[in-house]
Amino acid sequence: MAAHTRLELHGAKVKARHRKALRAALKEAGEHLLGASNERIPYDQGELQLSGDVAYGGDGKEAAVFYDALHAVWQHERLDYKHDPGRAAKFLETAVVEDGDAAIAAAGEAYRREMR
Template sequence: MSRARVRWNAQPAERAARAGALRGLRLGGEHLLEVSNQRVPIEEGTLERSGTVTVDEANLDTVVSYDTPYAIRQHEELEYRHDEGREAKFLERSLDEEGAVILDLIAAQVRRSLRG
């Protein structure tokens, strides 16, 4: 009877998976911002240009946000009238519709990193 001893060093795999997750979070956030920008109310483009993606590497979180004094009001006010294709809830609806795509982007980057 032959024996084999296997030692598993998980650290390289964990580092690779984390690096892939971070890339995926960035790509997913950029995708969400792009889709949301196609819906964001637009008059001069200031709100659209204020959109950013921030990745918190420590917590593996991504935030997509708009930074104008009126961003929240434009997002939440359902009674405002907008140009065709532009709407309130532009970020929320984009996330609802693109959530599966974003998860696929993250998963693909993790798989890619693990293949090394």
């Protein structure tokens, strides 16, 4: 008795799902790093924290976490400024160094969730 197998390739559908999953992963990683940075950000009236955002580009293959308040660069770079405990300069850089692995793990989970 002969066995028959039929194989259908859905390349376009798989590619579309991959792109959607990649966007979800980047969003998850970006939001994770923004949240981690906001926990460290110098806080006075909240203007700096509220100016934080995540931008996406590169045909859905890039994400950037940023703060666009006028004083964002000064607060980030000036190590001589005094801040409340747990708040410090280099808030975004520190978030990437200390929480980068968790952001990558969150991105991986978001990707897997979308590809199911």
